[in-house]
Amino acid sequence: MRRYEAWSVPRAAEIIAREKHRPGAALPILHAIQETFGCVPEAAVPMVAEALNLSRAEMHGTVTFYHDFRKSPPGRRVLKLCRAESCQAAGGDALAARAEEKLGVEMGETTADARVTLEAVYCLGLCHSSPAAMLDGHVFGMLDERKLDALVKEAQA
Amino acid sequence: MTTRIFISRDSGALCVGAEEVATALAKAAGLRGLAVDIVRTGSRGLYWLEPLVEVATSDGRIGYGPVAVGDVESLLDAPLLEGGEHPLRLGLVEDLPWLKRQTRLTFARCGIVDPRSLPDYRAHGGYQGLEKALAMAPEAIVEEVVNSGLRGRGGAGFPTGIKWRTVAKTVNPQKYIVCNADEGDSGTFADRMIMEGDPFVLIEGMTIAGIATGASYGYVYIRSEYPHAIEAMEIAIKAVREGGMLGPNVAGSGHAYDMEVRAGAGAYVCGEETSLLESLEGRRGEVRAKPPLPAHIGLFGKPTVINNVLSLATVPFIMSEGAAIYRDYGMGRSRGTMPIQLAGNIKHGGLFETAFGITLGELVDDIGGGTRNGRPVRAVQVGGPLGAYFPRSLFDTPFDYEAFTAADGLIGHGGVVVFDDTVDMAKQARFAMEFCAIESCGKCTPCRIGSARGVEVIDRIMADTDRAANITVLEDLCNTMKFGSLCALGGFTPYPVMSALTHFPEDFGATPKRLQAAE
Ligand SMILES: Cc1cc2nc3c(=O)[nH]c(=O)nc-3n(C[C@H](O)[C@H](O)[C@H](O)COP(=O)(O)O)c2cc1C
Numbered sequence: 001m002r003r004y005e006a007w008s009v010p011r012a013a014e015i016i017a018r019e020k021h022r023p024g025a026a027l028p029i030l031h032a033i034q035e036t037f038g039c040v041p042e043a044a045v046p047m048v049a050e051a052l053n054l055s056r057a058e059m060h061g062t063v064t065f066y067h068d069f070r071k072s073p074p075g076r077r078v079l080k081l082c083r084a085e086s087c088q089a090a091g092g093d094a095l096a097a098r099a100e101e102k103l104g105v106e107m108g109e110t111t112a113d114a115r116v117t118l119e120a121v122y123c124l125g126l127c128h129s130s131p132a133a134m135l136d137g138h139v140f141g142m143l144d145e146r147k148l149d150a151l152v153k154e155a156q157a
Numbered sequence: 158m159t160t161r162i163f164i165s166r167d168s169g170a171l172c173v174g175a176e177e178v179a180t181a182l183a184k185a186a187g188l189r190g191l192a193v194d195i196v197r198t199g200s201r202g203l204y205w206l207e208p209l210v211e212v213a214t215s216d217g218r219i220g221y222g223p224v225a226v227g228d229v230e231s232l233l234d235a236p237l238l239e240g241g242e243h244p245l246r247l248g249l250v251e252d253l254p255w256l257k258r259q260t261r262l263t264f265a266r267c268g269i270v271d272p273r274s275l276p277d278y279r280a281h282g283g284y285q286g287l288e289k290a291l292a293m294a295p296e297a298i299v300e301e302v303v304n305s306g307l308r309g310r311g312g313a314g315f316p317t318g319i320k321w322r323t324v325a326k327t328v329n330p331q332k333y334i335v336c337n338a339d340e341g342d343s344g345t346f347a348d349r350m351i352m353e354g355d356p357f358v359l360i361e362g363m364t365i366a367g368i369a370t371g372a373s374y375g376y377v378y379i380r381s382e383y384p385h386a387i388e389a390m391e392i393a394i395k396a397v398r399e400g401g402m403l404g405p406n407v408a409g410s411g412h413a414y415d416m417e418v419r420a421g422a423g424a425y426v427c428g429e430e431t432s433l434l435e436s437l438e439g440r441r442g443e444v445r446a447k448p449p450l451p452a453h454i455g456l457f458g459k460p461t462v463i464n465n466v467l468s469l470a471t472v473p474f475i476m477s478e479g480a481a482i483y484r485d486y487g488m489g490r491s492r493g494t495m496p497i498q499l500a501g502n503i504k505h506g507g508l509f510e511t512a513f514g515i516t517l518g519e520l521v522d523d524i525g526g527g528t529r530n531g532r533p534v535r536a537v538q539v540g541g542p543l544g545a546y547f548p549r550s551l552f553d554t555p556f557d558y559e560a561f562t563a564a565d566g567l568i569g570h571g572g573v574v575v576f577d578d579t580v581d582m583a584k585q586a587r588f589a590m591e592f593c594a595i596e597s598c599g600k601c602t603p604c605r606i607g608s609a610r611g612v613e614v615i616d617r618i619m620a621d622t623d624r625a626a627n628i629t630v631l632e633d634l635c636n637t638m639k640f641g642s643l644c645a646l647g648g649f650t651p652y653p654v655m656s657a658l659t660h661f662p663e664d665f666g667a668t669p670k671r672l673q674a675a676e
């Protein structure tokens with residue numbers, strides 16, 4: 001479970017200053033911002049653009065290109081279910097539908113109580129033990145209904 | 158005397174509870190006053206046996222698996238520390254037929270060594286390849302890799318040595334080695350296993366590449382979905398730098414080479430080499446037109462070697478054992494071994510490294526043991542989301558670049574995903590188009606628009622709206638994508654789609670071609 005910091009311009013400026021000297025600093029900066037605030041807030045985009053000598057539009061284009069970067073912070077826990085072929089072959093589609101039903105949200109949404117964000121992911125490299133999932137940084141494989149239910153419960157706790 | 162026990166910290170072992178087992182075992186052994194040293198290794202790749210607990214005995218390592226937390230007490234009673242009898246006892250791990258049948262060259266150490274210990278790596282033959290390389294002229298290193306016949310393991314199968322030669326011939330004070338660790342293909346995990354289980358071999362391979370081509374800096378671009386691999390590589394790089402094998406004077410040779418890890422951000426297309434370079438430079442991962450080749454104008458405009466993890470991790474073996482030994486394995490123009498990954502609905506999922514030439518049927522039925530749920534195997538997708546679906550009638554296809562091309566497929570990064578007889582192949586074709594639409598970098602119309610159209614057309618076919626006409630539309634669309642796309646995302650999505658349609662027409666409501674011919 002993660003606690004994110006509230007948006008703060010000085011804090012963002014500090015992160016940008018720390019990372020900006022690396023060659024090709026954009027992704028390291030954006031990752032560091034998301035690590036800290038749980039997302040890449042709209043307000044951060046012009047700051048990063050300025051630090052890297054890019055136009056705001058260009059920076060916006062970069063941020064939106066990558067699936068990882070969020071506009072707003074996620075729920076307290078993020079449950080990612082693999083939806084790629086190997087997990088489909090092992091019954092992942094039914095488990096995904098079950099998770100959506102249990103949590104009352106669709107993939108990409110956060111529960112009303114802001115506890116859980118459910119996301120689709122395309123392969124976790126655990127295809128030898130499909131279906132697979134990740135709860136925050138923790139990995140789970142060989143999922144079946146019972147294990148999925150336990151995982152959903154843990155995410156909601 | 159302290160007994161050594163080995164439990165994997167590979168995420169494939171963690172995902173089925175290896176951490177909990179290691180903790181419980183340490184605690185239970187402590188309570189019994191037993192002296193144990195639990196070494197956390199990578200995985201052997203026999204994932205249906207994970208969590209696998211191995212104990213060092215005078216005969217060798219005895220394995221037990223799959224172990225659950227609830228088995229710990231009875232294991233210690235066996236007694237585990239003497240390799241005693243237990244229902245989960247597998248015997249000597251080295252003698253397990255699934256391992257014995259393999260030829261582990263790239264994965265020789267994976268699952269055996271401690272991936273955080275440089276001394277352990279050295280004790281198992283690590284850095285002998287670099288040592289040999291340092292005694293050679295850079296051109297000779299390149300020629301050794303050329304002679305090994307090694308072809309890129311990332312998918313395209315381009316000869317690694319030829320790529321290196323191109324970069325070596327450029328004159329530039331700054332060149333780069335980039336390791337492609339984006340491993341986005343469903344059904345693949347070999348790169349992840351190397352990075353988590355034997356990260357030093359990748360570092361050694363990249364160092365050799367740097368010295369051979371005159372590049373002094375490297376990046377490993379790892380997908381963000383792999384936090385454990387990122388951590389393992391960072392720890393290993395630090396250890397190697399402290400050990401003097403990375404830095405301004407590698408092993409006292411006078412050569413400078415250092416490297417770092419960069420994390421991707423969830424874009425499949427960033428596995429395409431030029432998209433990856435754009436991403437490393439901090440931009441949208443839009444594919445670049447070639448030429449210029451990255452070997453001439455690559456990262457930050459400099460000559461760049463970009464290779465897959467497995468290509469680079471195989472180089473230390475080639476250098477230490479010699480090109481001829483590697484080249485002697487394999488068939489035709491596919492030389493050496495391929496780390497094949499068995500996945501999907503499969504009984505024995507895992508990593509099987511073997512010489513090229515083994516048939517798809519042997520891999521799926523014999524080694525993989527068929528499906529996990531016991532239903533008949535109906536289709537197998539080889540080579541990730543851009544790879545073709547194979548029916549049983551093509552199971553005699555040998556694992557070989559050219560043979561797969563001839564069968565209208567590709568081996569790609571070596572992933573084999575098994576589906577049982579409940580699979581709906583029209584749905585799989587639809588997913589291939591949908592995935593292409595989600596992941597398209599947007600640069601070319603056939604890929605960006607064509608894939609979205611493809612989803613609609615397949616929906617109509619599945620709904621039985623103007624079926625015959627729409628199947629023709631789908632075939633035309635695939636042709637347009639195949640020939641009008643800049644990279645293989647748009648260009649190869651037709652493989653899974655057309656193979657599904659060709660080999661499983663009944664799922665699209667069409668009369669199977671075989672029956673048509675018989676009429
Ligand atoms: C859409 C797409 C995704 C790709 N993903 C990867 C990948 O994840 N890893 C990889 O090594 N190569 C990937 N490739 C192939 C690379 O473009 C390139 O051929 C490879 O990195 C070269 O290294 P190699 O010669 O060692 O195989 C991908 C290609 C395309 C078109």
Ligand code: SF4
Pocket residue numbers: 426444596597598599600601602604605642643644645646647648
């Ligand atoms: S084929 Fe698709 S992913 Fe490849 S360059 Fe064109 S639009 Fe981008």
Ligand code: FES
Pocket residue numbers: 082083084085086087088122123124125126127130131132342343344345
């Ligand atoms: S496809 Fe689900 S983990 Fe690879």
